[in-house]
Each structure stands twice: as C-alpha cells, then as structure tokens.
Amino acid sequence: MTSTDAAAHGVDAAPALSSRAALLRAPVDPATFRALAQLAVGSGWLLMAGTVLWVSVLLCALLVPALGIGLPGLAASLFVARWFATVERGRIAVQTDVVIPSPTPPATGPVTWGRAWTLLVAPLRDPRAWAAASYALLGTLLVTVGLLLVATLAAGAVALVVVGAVTAAAASRSGWVSACPGWSCWSPRWRWRSR
Numbered sequence: 001m002t003s004t005d006a007a008a009h010g011v012d013a014a015p016a017l018s019s020r021a022a023l024l025r026a027p028v029d030p031a032t033f034r035a036l037a038q039l040a041v042g043s044g045w046l047l048m049a050g051t052v053l054w055v056s057v058l059l060c061a062l063l064v065p066a067l068g069i070g071l072p073g074l075a076a077s078l079f080v081a082r083w084f085a086t087v088e089r090g091r092i093a094v095q096t097d098v099v100i101p102s103p104t105p106p107a108t109g110p111v112t113w114g115r116a117w118t119l120l121v122a123p124l125r126d127p128r129a130w131a132a133a134s135y136a137l138l139g140t141l142l143v144t145v146g147l148l149l150v151a152t153l154a155a156g157a158v159a160l161v162v163v164g165a166v167t168a169a170a171a172s173r174s175g176w177v178s179a180c181p182g183w184s185c186w187s188p189r190w191r192w193r194s195r
Contacts, residue, residue, distance in 0.1 A: 050136035078129035085132035
C-alpha cells in the first residue's frame with residue numbers, strides 16, 4: 001500500500017473516534033501499541049539523526065558567507081539529507097506498512113574536473129534535499145511534542161488511578177463513607193455490614 005491509496009484501502013486516520021466501542025477498545029488495541037512503538041523509534045531516530053543533520057545544515061549555511069568555507073559542508077549535509085530521507089521512508093514503511101514513493105534521484109553524470117563545481121552546487125539546487133533537511137527539523141520538533149504529550153497523558157492517567165485508589169482506601173478506613181462508594185461495594189467487609 002502506498003500513501004496515495006491508503007484511503008482506498010479503508011485505512012482510517014483515527015479509528016478510535018469512529019464509535020464508542022472503538023474508543024473504549026483503543027487503550028488495548030494493537031494499533032495503539034504500534035503507534036507508541038512508532039513514536040518511540042521515531043523519537044530516538046529523529047532526535048539523534050535529525051538534530052545532527054539540521055545543526056550541520058545550519059552551521060554550514062552560516063559559514064557560506066565567510067569566503068564560501070561552508071559551501072562544501074552544506075553540499076555534503078544536503079547529500080546526507082537525501083540519505084536521511086531514504087532511511088526515514090524505510091522506517092515509516094516498516095512500521096506502518098505505508099510505502100512513500102521516493103522522489104526522482106538527482107541527475108548525475110561522469111565526474112570530471114571541469115564538472116566539479118557543478119557537482120558541488122547540484123545538492124544546493126536540489127529541492128528534495130532541502131525538503132529532507134526541513135523534514136528533519138520539523139519532524140524533530142513534532143516528535144518531541146508528541147513524546148511529551150504521550151508521557152504527560154500517561155503520567156496523568158497513572159496519577160488519577162493512584163489518587164483514586166488512595167482516596168478510596170482513606171475514605172473506607174475513616175468511616176465517613178455512608179453509601180456504597182463503588183469498589184467498597186464488592187468487598188466482603190461491605191457485604192457483612194449490609195446484612
């Protein structure tokens with residue numbers, strides 16, 4: 001399946017929002033675990049490789065005005081950006097079963113000394129290399145926000161469960177619970193009191 005025919009195959013962007021049963025099933029659904037795995041692997045990959053790539057592009061771009069010192073480094077960084085995009089497409093294909101078609105490769109020819117300048121400037125004129133470098137920055141920012149959001153929601157869910165359990169335990173020990181407080185209704189102690 002490619003990214004362009006995903007809708008034709010019935011792939012839904014948010015299956016948990018399709019019905020109430022799907023929403024209740026979402027925390028234990030295999031799609032949730034695949035999404036968390038994609039976030040974990042993507043965050044590690046993008047935070048390492050994407051940050052190194054983008055810092056390299058920025059540093060070399062800042063050194064270009066200084067007598068063109070950064071020009072070879074910028075060309076090399078953009079060449080690495082194309083490689084980064086290829087690896088990222090492969091990672092997405094493995095984790096989501098959606099194949100993103102690769103763009104057309106840049107035109108290459110025989111390497112001669114007269115074409116050295118052309119070969120040096122070719123990555124700078126390649127819009128796909130700039131798009132890959134921009135994806136590294138944007139992907140790093142988005143995966144960081146996503147990872148923080150998931151960690152915050154998971155910590156909040158655990159905190160709510162712990163606070164609820166501690167509150168219920170404290171309320172049952174203090175004796176100020178007059179009605180059936182939920183979990184206490186099923187305890188043997190409550191059944192003994194109600195008889």
